[in-house]
Amino acid sequence: MAEIRINLEPNVNGVLVFSPGDTLRGNAELIVQTPKRMREFYIHIVGEAIANWSSSGCHSTTIYTGKEPLIDFKMTVLGEENGPKFMSDPGAYKCEYAFKLPDNIPYSLEESGWIFDSYSGTIAYRVEAVVDNPYKMSKKIEFIVTRHDDLNLYPELKLPLKIVKQKIFPLFFKNDEILDMIVSIPYTGFSINQRIPVTVEYKNESTVDIRQTVVKFIRILTLVFPKEENPKIKTKESVVCEGRTHGCLAKNSIIIPIELVVPNLSTSNDMFCKVVSITYVIQIVAEIDSAFQTNKKVRIPVTIGKVPIRFEDQVQNNNTQ
Template sequence: MGLKECVITLDNNWNTYYPGQTVNGKADFTFDKPKKVRGISVKFKGVAEVKWTTTESIRGTDGKSKNMSIDNTGSEEYFSISYYLLGNKSGNDIEIPEGTHSYPFTCVLPPTLPSSFEGEFGFVRYTVKVTLDRPWKFDQETKMAFTVTSHLDLNSLPEYRNPIHMQMEKSFCCCWCKTGPLSVDVRLPVTGYCSGQTIPLDVNCENNSGVGVQDIIIQLIKFVTFRCTSPISGTKRVVVVISEHKLGSIDGHEAKNIQKILEIPPLPPSNLVNCGLIDLEYKIHVDCVVSGMHMNLEDVALITLGTVPLVGFQPPPPDGQTTNSLPDVPQSQQSSESPLLSSQPYPQSNQMNVASYPVQQSPASFPVQNAPYPPQGSPVGYPPQTMPYPPQGLPYPMPAAPALYPPAAPALYPPQTGIYPANTSPSAPMPENPYTAYPGMVQPVFKESQFSTQNIHDSTDNQHTMISGNQVFSPRYPTYGFVPK
């Protein structure tokens, strides 16, 4: 059999990152007998894809009409970085001994990425794939998805603090008489919210007509527009009800004031900035259902879902809960930094047997740039175990060694000089913790969305590609969850 298992592990509990952050991790291979390979490679990729099928009627050469299915597709690639962790494509075969072997990897995410998204007809998805490159045989691949969340700070624009006021009014005709007006006012305190928060609703209904109101339905709705580019440009819109309240009936010549809240589950932030194939909006929809043959009263208002909440705005908690917001991890594991910005260096392989390089004290943690010695009987390409590895005075492993960098590092990597990672890199600036700008702000939990995918395979995978971890992938988004007292 050879390869028994490959497990990919990333360096935070949520497998969630911000654009510009460094993703660190390791691939643990377990072999039940020695294995010959050309090398082991890793590939990071960020893509958006849309696809849906339409049916068109065409006339054949026999003059008869028949239906034809047409795939409407579109794709965008945001970045793709691959390099060898061990060996290379054109190098000599390497024999990996029986047992478990760890290979650390790292990748700097580009600074302008759209948030992860999983929808009915498309997705924005980020994956890491580790490949066992075998000579004259099919490659063995292991893949996993992770979440990228692009920041949307609601304090950045004053319009996110604007209140929303929806006014609906209608008079009804009965024979030759006109009734008094039915007036419905719905107020929201602000325009910008975050996942986990609640939306306070203040509804005032004055029914001065003789026509009864059967129900007032208020919904939080997600509007998604998918855009295809082949065979021709086109769009497809999907409307999803996230949450709703039915406020009940109001008789004629009756007035009511009703206060309710809509809860916001973990959702991607509005707009999907930097994605050209998927548009995302959230709206509050009000439907006043009247009795008889009369038209209903309807109105809709656009709201914005961000990742950093409005300072000074505290929405009410869900019924029976407090306004305290805490991460869903033990207190001992909480850090003064963002949960995504670990303060501990990534654990290294047990096989590492050399002095550590200094680790940069930065918002994200980084693996120490040393490669492990293999057991006795080292494969070709490793320096002798009597020789310091890497040689003294060199900040990176020698080209002959199985380095984390390819011989010519991709442009998105910081330069191979000095302490790794570099203090600055124009193509991938280190992100600042957005929450430190607002002292006292409770940091979010990163919770799975209800919108997931059963399969992260794509056209570049082969039939032997395995999935590391859960088969079902659900992106995680910053969520300001409430907990009981």
């Protein structure tokens, strides 16, 4: 008979929630009451991202599973990996462990739902004590990782972004008419409760009105089955917030300023995880007032973090105050 005990010290607030760079500390104990045959007793700290979804066809269902290792730390207490089996003497075998969490791991995440077929995306972390004897007996403690990303660490997020799209209205026996749609944003990194300023400019040389402009802030969950030759990808989009404003009359031009406020939501994590990622886009749609024409759409990617971007003039003003 044997019993496994494992302990993980909580953070300063008394909870099992940690950030990248924190050090996990704890201990594990194997209590052997009678001689026991085993190969190894070890501590294992694991972090992994797992994407799952199903795709149903006419006669079958295909299951896709993508995995990405994030942490794989192992510390042997007794025996050795893939070593010979041995008989452990009765007694208590106790050890302490310490492990610094890497800086580049994503925050914990659990998402699931149904889009015609089921899907789930999980980023999870755990500490476990394992006895290999030869089947594995283990006991684990799960913990949560949070991030407080500083957007100032990514200089590219301070750069402006402009996207120009053109819609052509073909006409018989006449020159084609053109609609230019220009969407710009002063920078692409934003934090919770921050305002996102977007400018939409129309140069409508056509004889068709733009009825209205629809703005949506969209969260995208991306699941990846990372097959080398032909990776499979599934996305789930959800609208965080949306608004509508005026459009542009025919043979007219207009500049429309728009502001969105970032609500309290999970931050972008695509920089740290490829199998299960959260990203955001601002979608601008020009609704064309014609049953014979399709709407024009522009999407601007934005990154959501915890610490807002600070520009040089802000730093100088703070220093002079």
